[in-house]
Amino acid sequence: MNNILVVNVNWLGDVIFSSPVFRALKEAYPQARIICLAVPRVKEILESIPFIDEIIIYDEKGKHASLTAKLGLIYSLRKKKFDIAFLLHRSLTRALFVFLAGIPRRVGYDTKGRGFFLTHKVKPLAGEAHRSDHYLHVIESYGISVRDRRTQLNVTSQSKEEVSGMLTAENVRPEDEIVVINPGGNWDLKRWPVENFAKLVDHLMNEGRWKVVIAGAPQDVPLFETIISHSKDKPINLTGKTTLKQLMALMQRARLVISADSGPLHLASSVGTDVIGIFGPTRPEITGPRGSGRGAILQHDVGCNRKACYHLKCPDNICMKSISVEDVLTKFNKIIE
Template sequence: MQAASATAPATLPAPLTGVRHIVVLRPCAVGDFVFALPALAALRATYPQAHITLLGRAWQAELLAGRPGPVDEVRVLPTVPGVGAPADAVEDTAAVTALLDALNARGVDLAIQLYGGGGYANPFLLRIAARHRIGLRAPDAPALDRTLPYVYLQNERLRLLETVGLAGAHATTLDARLAVLPDDLAQAARCVPMDDAKPLVVIQPGATDPRRCWAPARFAAVADALAEAGARIAVNGSEAERDRVRAVITAMRADALDLATPQLSLSGLLGLLSRATLLVSNDTGPLHLAQAVGTASVGIYWFTNLLISAPLAAARHRHAVSLQVHCPVCGRENVTAHCGHPASFVDAVGVDEVRTLALALYREELARG
């Protein structure tokens, strides 16, 4: 159904009536999914009897299977150009048709687009025969029944909360969590056996964007300070980040566990982070996972990323922020454009600042017990 106005109302509406099935479009990376947790929690609290289907990626289906939370099921989204896949990808027409037929046969009362400005996502959402469709909308995207303007450099958690508010779903928590399962802890224990003698600190030196990566030698200096304070150090990274993990460990004076070889599963990483006293990390998925299981963290951010991804509950999180705007290689401004150079924009953050933040928070956590 298409309303006369496709803009957000002046005041948030009351919850919709007769909502039994909600479909949420969010086929994203790990950190981006964590950003959506407060919005999903608001939907669950507002529509406790509704079945919530997340259209996501295979990793989301694997991680959320059997995990208590606001989502009842994950349906893996087939290849849709621009929606969890490159814009020039070829749509898997048969699989997409089968998914839409299954959703429409079941009946969808509310479909929600939480995947960017909607240039590609809104046309896809309009293929779902829902009674109500809401979501984000950039100026060039098709209208839905109710939309929230998509504007760059806004806190993503707040943006998504405001979006579900279009359906009368109001925030119940700013610090929504992921449940930790016994299997998560068992997987973590197989990789990093329990050691009650030393508190565990995890170092995360990688990120998908090299501009967000602090130098390995700097992470090593902070890790050594934490080791001297009594911590057991583990350095985590993906397969693509193995060289960066090894560079940190090689530069350290203290011993450290290498978690890039063999690699933890995402479930095992969740379990390990829940055991950790502290995480020191670039702005990347494990940082946001740590926040989602209640682990204290020190995040090293480029200022634009902090605007977008800062947690809404700050008591156990600290931020070290780089205000560098121009590329250290070519001098071009990179806030509104990317020059293409892989140079770090966060190496402007000093070791002393991160070390001071990390040691203070580590000691606070030990005192907290």
Template structure:
């Protein structure tokens, strides 16, 4: 009696953050393209699962509470989760585990997986590289998407066409008629373009066709609500404010229906780029070459001052943001959008 061939089981470890998870999606798509019979699971932190649960290429999302792992007062709960996770991963009997996070936590998860082939970056931090038996030279001076794709080389996969597998996202339009999205939030204070600049930009757009026929929609996390309210007030109430009112899956659906997106360097920026929605991205302390919106359809705007990029999370004057005036952003949107 012939033996039944068991599908290859692959585990991707990329718990966070939003932008990094988006950047890892091309790896998922190419894995499934070249290993179509494989079963692929993904370890993800709670709060980010909305992007991956129900994805047609993913078998199971394995959730972790990564924030608990950082808190000594929750050590017993963390230990309990470690044991639960260890048992779950060993039951799955993975053949391959790919650690795209490269930190101690993800390295331990890779070890727990018991996979025969444990792939990770040779320059992974916090000692994570000690848990891999297959190490890849990633490089720090290339875009994150291309860096993560290097993790496929030990499997004999060399990407030719890079794509983001997000066809399962269903468009959901929050308003009648065309709209564009404004994303004024970011995790770093130094990435925040001034609220008054966003308000001025919305006012400029509202008086110029074809943008005057589009509704500006503000989106973001609950922590961005105060900024969004200030922007809407300063712009004369032009915008429809959905800040803090959408979950991750709903946010993706709303972005998919937008005409274009104006944004700081943020996680939702990467969602828009992955969905092939035109992005006008405002960059200050970070590098567009490393973590900018992926794809030639997008526009990055910077002040172009000598200290950029500095990668600092605090700054006394934020010249890189204040010297990029709303009139300049408006002119660029006008030129690029109408030229299409």
């Protein structure tokens, strides 16, 4: 086995969950070159996953939108002379790509009518398996053993230096202990109430031991401003001020990260930092943290969240509101003991 193609998924958290796939492949085929095909928005994460030798970007809405560009991509894949392709993505189009690229062994889920394009058809896992296990199941079905199922991301020395400079500018000394709070989420129902975040910030800052940093994407800036408007104290604001790799370095610098079920929660866990995950409508059995950092999960059974809930027009978001500041602080104190 010389060249292996992994067709990856499209979203930040899911790509993080795919990271143990590459470790297992490299352990099974240490001499092989492992190449990953994925969309542009996850490139930075892929660059941080160990054991990926090359990344091929499929820009389906940009550079590769036209039929001619897609054919050009297929031709470039054919020239690589891959021995095998593992399709973590369930897209019919991607299955067609690897088929037309002439890859002799094609392993993936037999869904969406794409079985014709696969040489090894994988049956989906029964029940509510963790997202990471769905990806690992693809390679396990081919006979590859998985020794370590933890997610892992590498932090660059450059990113560490850049974050150190940011924190120094905020009067954070190397010996100071940091708590990072990520209040954002990719949909509103996964967000803990801003009033609770404000109370949590005040409590941690009043202890005098912690430097509290609020982080997030540029679109989370209004959320940060709302939290500040409810807070007595002002935490350090790095919302929208870091790249993805710098955010990883910040998470690794932290003593603990507090976040809802979102990409930054999994970033933190995957760089080895302890986390508190605040879960409401989603299920930790499916999307809980899988990294080497210790993970404390907070979720209350309110009836409607016994299975993952995607009722985006929920009128009261009771599953997140039911988790109190005291609940979070209890978990926090147990972890730092």
